Amino acid sequence: KAGVTQTPRYLIKTRGQQVTLSCSPISGHRSVSWYQQTPGQGLQFLFEYFSETQRNKGNFPGRFSGRQFSNSRSEMNVSTLELGDSALYLCASSSGLAGGLGTDTQYFGPGTRLTVL
Amino acid sequence: DQQVKQNSPSLSVQEGRISILNCDYTNSMFDYFLWYKKYPAEGPTFLISISSIKDKNEDGRFTVFLNKSAKHLSLHIVPSQPGDSAVYFCAATGYSTLTFGKGTMLLVSP
Numbered sequence: 130k131a132g133v134t135q136t137p138r139y140l141i142k143t144r145g146q147q148v149t150l151s152c153s154p155i156s157g158h159r160s161v162s163w164y165q166q167t168p169g170q171g172l173q174f175l176f177e178y179f180s181e182t183q184r185n186k187g188n189f190p191g192r193f194s195g196r197q198f199s200n201s202r203s204e205m206n207v208s209t210l211e212l213g214d215s216a217l218y219l220c221a222s223s224s225g226l227a228g229g230l231g232t233d234t235q236y237f238g239p240g241t242r243l244t245v246l
Numbered sequence: 247d248q249q250v251k252q253n254s255p256s257l258s259v260q261e262g263r264i265s266i267l268n269c270d271y272t273n274s275m276f277d278y279f280l281w282y283k284k285y286p287a288e289g290p291t292f293l294i295s296i297s298s299i300k301d302k303n304e305d306g307r308f309t310v311f312l313n314k315s316a317k318h319l320s321l322h323i324v325p326s327q328p329g330d331s332a333v334y335f336c337a338a339t340g341y342s343t344l345t346f347g348k349g350t351m352l353l354v355s356p
Contacts, residue, residue: 133289162344171348172290172335185342219289231339232278237289 131156133222133238141244147208150241152220154201160184160225161203162235163195166217178203179225207243215245249273250338252347259354265323267350269336272317276338276345281310281321284333284349293334294321326354 134153142148154161162185163175174187178197197203201222207214217240223233251270259265267281277298282290296303296310296319303310309322323330333349 164346172337172346174344174346185344187343221289229278229339230342231280231337231344232295234292237282237291239287239289 133220133236135218135220135238135241137241138239139242139244141246142210143246144210144212146210147206148210148243150205150207150218150220150243152203152205152222152238154203154220154222155236158222158224158236159201160223160233161197161201162221162223162230163203163205164219164221165189166219166240167215172219174230175205177225177230184225185230210245212245215243217242248348249276250336250345250347252334252336252350254350255348256351256353259326259352261328261354261356262325265321265326265330265352265354267321267323267334267336267352269319269321269347270317271319271338271345273338273340273345274317275340278339279310279312279319280337280339281308282335282337282346283330284335290335323352326352328354328356330354 136151160179162177166172177185181197195205219240221235221237223235227233280295281293284290312319335349337346
């Protein structure tokens with residue numbers, strides 16, 4: 130089975146711009162979760178999508194949004210970029226059938242490294 | 247407010263010895279706990295998990311212990327191998343939240 134893929138792997142943007150990141154889950158998985166990893170805050174949960182609906186949401190401002198398509202691929206969008214948005218953005222896929230976040234085994238992609246200048 | 251804490255940023259052990267990684271949590275609503283391993287330039291990889299109804303779960307060389315009264319969990323790796331060198335994250339979930347610790351870097355030397 131192919132793993133979770135994320136594109137692009139690296140991205141450089143300037144403050145005020147917006148960015149869209151893409152995640153393709155493992156075939157058959159219906160849940161995609163997004164995480165932000167920074168040296169200061171560690172790994173933080175952004176949101177989870179299951180069957181095209183946002184099922185769970187972390188504590189991030191509305192500038193961070195996402196969506197999921199019928200083929201389970203997901204995109205994450207960050208608008209009005211700030212310097213503090215520089216981070217590694219990880220997505221993870223799972224079957225999502227257990228319902229509770231994290232109780233299904235999550236498989237992570239390699240991440241997208243976003244740098245905001 | 248850090249709800250999941252890994253107080254040791256790093257740990258060094260010799261090959262063949264036991265590695266013990268610790269994690270503390272504050273939220274009593276957490277009922278499922280996980281450990282992930284992360285190599286540089288890769289995403290985290292699930293290692294082992296434990297439900298709050300258990301106090302121990304084993305999978306090969308990896309054992310996770312949960313002490314609910316102390317709100318503490320630990321990951322034991324026996325015997326440690328150089329390939330275990332990585333950053334280890336503990337995580338806790340309360341159904342709709344998933345919170346990670348900041349990680350402990352484990353270095354296993356030959």
